[in-house]
Amino acid sequence: MQINYNLKPASERRTEQFEPAENVGFGNLRTDHMFLMDYRDGEWRDPRIVPYGPFEVAPGAIALHYGQSVFEGAKAFKHEDGEIYTFRLDKNAQRLNRSADILCIPGLDEDKQLAAINALIDVDRLWFPMQDGACLYIRPFLFATEDRLSVSPSEQYTFCVILSPSGPYYSDGFDKAIRLLISERFHRAVSGGTGASKAAGNYAASLKAGKAAAEYGAAQVLYLDANNKQIEEVGAMNHFHVCKDGTIIIPTFTDTILKSITSQSILELGELLGCEVRQETVMLDQFLADIEAGEIIEAGGFGTAAVVSPVGSYIFEDNRVVTVGDGEVGPHTRRIYQVLTDIQKGKLAAPGDWVRLVPRLAPV
């Protein structure tokens, strides 16, 4: 793939923000450039890196009206050798295509996605924050641009990648377990729907639930299946719990659960974590009984942004509260976080090619 570079002159780049040493927060900053590629006449064309900024979208663009739009979220890390490495980006590329397929969007060759992201990181590599625990958050997305008001798949699309230099998700350390609202009123996905894709509309549909959670003093909703029997997942994280013997359990992936790459990594790590990790259907009643009985000792969420999010308690719509263990961050949750972030930072050998060097190629 021949990428066309239209870079900002060095003098116009926001150099004052290069390598910020203070915590820049998560997702707040943008780098100087973005990657774009368009789908027209049945093929992807014109791969280019251009200055970050607004682009033109027709007011009748299908993505704006009917939500034909999908996205991904990944991270790159700086290792001790000063080089930048992406974490399991091939998995994100695969999943973007799976999400695209669910929304009738044409896929984009995984190698082209990886080449696009590597080239963009390379160009904006000076944006990597200096702070310990920092990363470049990578946001690829794909949306329908055809100007047409009838509901059918667009014939034109844009693939875009933007980067957000981010500080550690847990800026005050990894000390506070969150509370989740277990809701019978809100549902994220139904079988046969779009729950297994990172479709933009899934997240618009979760906002009301997020507001309700906040009213209960909860960080987010833990979604149940449409019959309110099984535990599914959190709005942007898979759910997990830890049994008394250390076994980690993640609800079985179905078409109503997004297949988290963090969860898959924990499943594949099993042995390195020194415990069994498996998937099963998790029934709410049993889950609660096991917490009461002390059979379940820790719980939390898995996702790229937070890596691991410890859950200390659940609240129901009748205000009943169920506390997991002592309600604090437990040792298993800490170890999972430590092992996975050490692998990402290159401090622990990564299985296979989980971490891959971003090559230095830029014509700058």
Ligand SMILES: *Cc1c(COP(=O)(O)O)cnc(C)c1O
């Ligand atoms: C992105 C996302 C996750 C987490 O997936 P990762 O690949 O680990 O980042 C979990 N659930 C939903 C609904 C998501 O959108």
